[in-house]
Amino acid sequence: MSNRNVETGMQYLKRKHKQHFKHLTWSEFITNERLEVVHVAIQELEQEFNIPNDNMHLQTIYENLEKVNDG
Numbered sequence: 014m015s016n017r018n019v020e021t022g023m024q025y026l027k028r029k030h031k032q033h034f035k036h037l038t039w040s041e042f043i044t045n046e047r048l049e050v051v052h053v054a055i056q057e058l059e060q061e062f063n064i065p066n067d068n069m070h071l072q073t074i075y076e077n078l079e080k081v082n083d084g
Contacts, residue, residue: 026043030042048081048082055071055075055078059071
């Protein structure tokens, strides 16, 4: 059996931060990662329940996500 080194979630995040997001503090990076998870979850719900793009509630959510992301 092969003894391969499997990267943990935290190792992946640390590597991603170091390679691509050095300009952000760790806290800023983690906040951006969390916002991305929320954004993807909302998109999946939008698709699953066939919510139209012009839905007022979706527009409000996306506007607020942008505001949080922009700081």
